[in-house]
Amino acid sequence: MRHFRTVGARLAIALLVVVAAVLLAVYLIVIPSLEDRLVNSRKDQVATVAEAVVARLNANDPPTDDLAAGFASASNARVTIFDVSSRAPLTLLDIADAGAGGVAGGINDDRVAMRAAQSLTASQGVVTRGGRKYAEAAQPTRDGQNIVLVSNSIEDSLDSVALVEHRLVISALLALVAAFLLGYGGARLFARRIRRLEQAAERIANGRFDEPIVDTSPDELGQLARAFERMRQRLAGLEHARREFIANASHELRTPLFSLGGHLELLVDEDLDDDTRREFLGRMREQVDRLTKLAGELLDLSRLDAGRLRVDRDPVDLAQVSELLLEEFDSYAQGTGHELSRDGVDGSATGLGDQQRILQVGRALVENALRHTPPGTHVLVGASRNGDRVALTVEDDGPGISENAAVQVFERFYRGDTGGRASGSGLGLAIARELAVAMQGEIELSSEPGRTVFTFWLPAASSTSSPMID
Ligand SMILES: Nc1ncnc2c1ncn2[C@@H]1O[C@H](COP(=O)(O)OP(=O)(O)OP(=O)(O)O)[C@@H](O)[C@H]1O
Ligand SMILES: [Mg+2]
Numbered sequence: 001m002r003h004f005r006t007v008g009a010r011l012a013i014a015l016l017v018v019v020a021a022v023l024l025a026v027y028l029i030v031i032p033s034l035e036d037r038l039v040n041s042r043k044d045q046v047a048t049v050a051e052a053v054v055a056r057l058n059a060n061d062p063p064t065d066d067l068a069a070g071f072a073s074a075s076n077a078r079v080t081i082f083d084v085s086s087r088a089p090l091t092l093l094d095i096a097d098a099g100a101g102g103v104a105g106g107i108n109d110d111r112v113a114m115r116a117a118q119s120l121t122a123s124q125g126v127v128t129r130g131g132r133k134y135a136e137a138a139q140p141t142r143d144g145q146n147i148v149l150v151s152n153s154i155e156d157s158l159d160s161v162a163l164v165e166h167r168l169v170i171s172a173l174l175a176l177v178a179a180f181l182l183g184y185g186g187a188r189l190f191a192r193r194i195r196r197l198e199q200a201a202e203r204i205a206n207g208r209f210d211e212p213i214v215d216t217s218p219d220e221l222g223q224l225a226r227a228f229e230r231m232r233q234r235l236a237g238l239e240h241a242r243r244e245f246i247a248n249a250s251h252e253l254r255t256p257l258f259s260l261g262g263h264l265e266l267l268v269d270e271d272l273d274d275d276t277r278r279e280f281l282g283r284m285r286e287q288v289d290r291l292t293k294l295a296g297e298l299l300d301l302s303r304l305d306a307g308r309l310r311v312d313r314d315p316v317d318l319a320q321v322s323e324l325l326l327e328e329f330d331s332y333a334q335g336t337g338h339e340l341s342r343d344g345v346d347g348s349a350t351g352l353g354d355q356q357r358i359l360q361v362g363r364a365l366v367e368n369a370l371r372h373t374p375p376g377t378h379v380l381v382g383a384s385r386n387g388d389r390v391a392l393t394v395e396d397d398g399p400g401i402s403e404n405a406a407v408q409v410f411e412r413f414y415r416g417d418t419g420g421r422a423s424g425s426g427l428g429l430a431i432a433r434e435l436a437v438a439m440q441g442e443i444e445l446s447s448e449p450g451r452t453v454f455t456f457w458l459p460a461a462s463s464t465s466s467p468m469i470d
Contacts, residue, residue, distance in 0.1 A: 007194070008187035015183035016176060023172040031165050038157035039135060043124045046150040047137035049075040050122070053148040057081070057141045077152040082107040084117050084140075084147055112136040113149040120144050126154065133158060193221050200228055209236035245301075248413040252294055252425045256287040263287075290424075297427040301412070304434045311354040311438045315461035318349040318358070318383035318392045325362045325381055329370060337375030340366075343382035343395065351390035351458035353439040358392070358458070361435050361443070364428040365394040365454045371424070372416070373398025373452075385460060389441075392456040401447040409445065432456075 053071050057063055063081045072079040084107065107113045116123040116138035124137045136151040193215060200213045209232055215225030263280045266272070272280075303309040326342060333340035351358075362381075369379040377398045384391050401409060401416065408414045410433045415426040429443075436443045441458040 006187075006191060008184050008191050011187035012180050012183035015179045019175055019179040020172075023168075023175060027165075027168060027172070030168070031161065034164060035158070035161045038161060039126060039154055042135040042152060042154050042157060043126070043137060045075070046077055046135050046152050047122065047124055047139075049077055049079065050137040050139040050148045050150040053079060053081070053150070054139045054141055054146075057146055057148065063146050071150075075150070075152075077150050080113075080149040080151075082113060082117070082147040082149065084145060107147060107149075110136070110138075110149060112151075113138040113147050116140050116149075117147050127151070190221065193225075197221070197225055197228060200225075200232070204228075204232055204235060207239070209239055245412065248426075249298055252413075253291070256290045256294075259287045260284055260291075294425050294427075297425065297431055300431050301427065301434075304431070304438065309435075309438060311357050311435070313352050313439070314355065315350050316353050316355045316358050316458075318351055318390050318458070321355075321358055321362055321392060322381045322383045324359060325366050328363070329366050333370055333379065336370050338370050338373070339376075339378045340370070341378070341380055343380035343393070344384065349383040349385045349390040349392075350461045351441075352461045353441065353458050357435050357439060358456075361432040361456055362392055362394070364432040365392075365443075365456065368428060368454075369394050369396040369398070369452070388460050389457050390460045391458070393453055394456075395451065395453045397450050398452060400449040400452050401445070406445055406447055410443070 049071055053067070056067060061067055063083070068079040068081055071077075107117055110127065112123050112125040112127060113136075115125075117140065120140045122137065122139040124135075127134050127136055133154050134151045135154045136149060138147055138149045140147050196215070197213070200211070203209075203211060213225050213229040213232060215222045263284045267277065267280055300309065322342060326340060329340055366379065366381060369377075373379075373396050377396050380393075380395045382393045382395070384393065405416045409416065410429050411426075412430040413426040414430075415424070433443050436456055436458075439458060441456065444455045444457065446453050446455075
């Protein structure tokens with residue numbers, strides 16, 4: 001029973017039923033019509049002979065044995081001429097011995113001749129005598145004195161029909177077997193490929209992404225397999241990224257935690273003088289700040305990944321943002337020995353976005369320019385408008401970012417070689433870029449030794465997107 005539930009068996013049975021129905025229809029239509037045609041043509045043949053004999057009798061030829069025998073041998077049929085002039089009983093005048101199965105008795109032994117005698121019109125039919133079938137035609141003479149009956153065996157025609165029928169049955173059986181084998185074999189082939197896909201899906205569901213799914217055929221199953229393979233690769237990539245992310249995040253968390261733990265141990269030592277104690281507390285504060293920043297970044301990333309980070313779309317003046325950034329980082333820049341200033345701010349640079357998130361992106365860029373460049377570097381923060389976009393730019397004349405590093409700086413946890421300067425966790429630019437995209441903007445980087453520019457593009461607010469008239 002279980003076998004009949006497989007696609008293979010169902011397809012084979014369906015094919016079998018269709019082929020059987022077609023063959024049955026052919027059988028039911030072809031055989032009877034073939035038989036009809038052959039019998040009718042034989043009836044027409046004998047009717048023509050009967051007509052010819054009657055024509056001779058109507059032309060006053062005497063109804064003799066010779067006349068009947070002549071027609072009989074010419075047409076290979078049996079020709080009988082009955083005399084009905086004496087009315088009853090009808091008598092047999094003559095029987096020409098051509099063909100078998102002649103009428104043994106009088107006219108009333110043959111229903112076709114009887115019908116012609118009673119109706120005095122031509123009559124045709126098929127009669128069975130001695131287990132054999134005959135096509136017969138009977139026709140009365142004009143004066144109604146004689147009935148001419150011509151009969152011919154149709155056994156040879158029926159044999160031909162039987163032969164065709166026999167061959168048709170054999171071909172039908174062969175066609176049915178072929179249909180079943182083809183249907184079953186073809187479906188099994190498909191079923192095997194489907195089972196392979198099912199196993200692949202099971203593997204993926206169980207978290208095993210290592211085995212590729214290969215099916216190169218161009219049909220629908222091949223396309224499905226390729227879609228599966230793309231899904232597998234994507235899931236494998238995501239899984240890899242997830243593992244890497246957890247490993248990196250825990251590593252990033254461990255470092256400041258170790259440092260905090262170490263300093264705590266040292267602080268327990270009561271022999272420490274005040275200066276050293278203060279220095280340790282200062283370092284501990286740095287580590288706590290680092291942990292707080294990291295926790296915030298990880299939270300942002302998880303929200304971005306889950307698509308749960310809400311960003312507003314308000315008009316935000318980027319010139320104002322650049323001013324805020326300058327104020328915020330002024331003392332920090334003095335501490336690191338950098339020169340932080342504003343650059344060609346265009347007062348009309350109002351973009352659409354979330355003020356807090358725009359500030360967050362700006363902070364990441366300015367902080368990088370101050371942290372990843374040597375003291376003495378100039379850092380310029382500017383805002384401008386270009387068509388229907390506005391930009392916040394952070395430019396520095398530091399050593400620049402190499403071509404290799406430039407393609408990686410936006411990756412999560414990527415930290416370049418900062419030449420011994422303080423480094424973060426490598427999440428700043430990754431988050432900044434994702435925030436920019438969430439606000440329908442983007443961040444571009446162009447860098448060469450002595451000039452690095454990060455441009456944060458945003459769509460311009462509609463009130464500023466109309467062309468400006470000087
Ligand atoms: N203005 C810059 N000049 C030179 N290198 C830079 C500059 N900005 C970024 N980088 C390089 O890109 C790397 C990635 O920057 P990103 O802001 O993502 O991480 P981070 O600053 O190291 O850490 P985080 O920002 O998470 O504290 C930095 O480590 C640094 O090597
Ligand atoms: Mg950074």
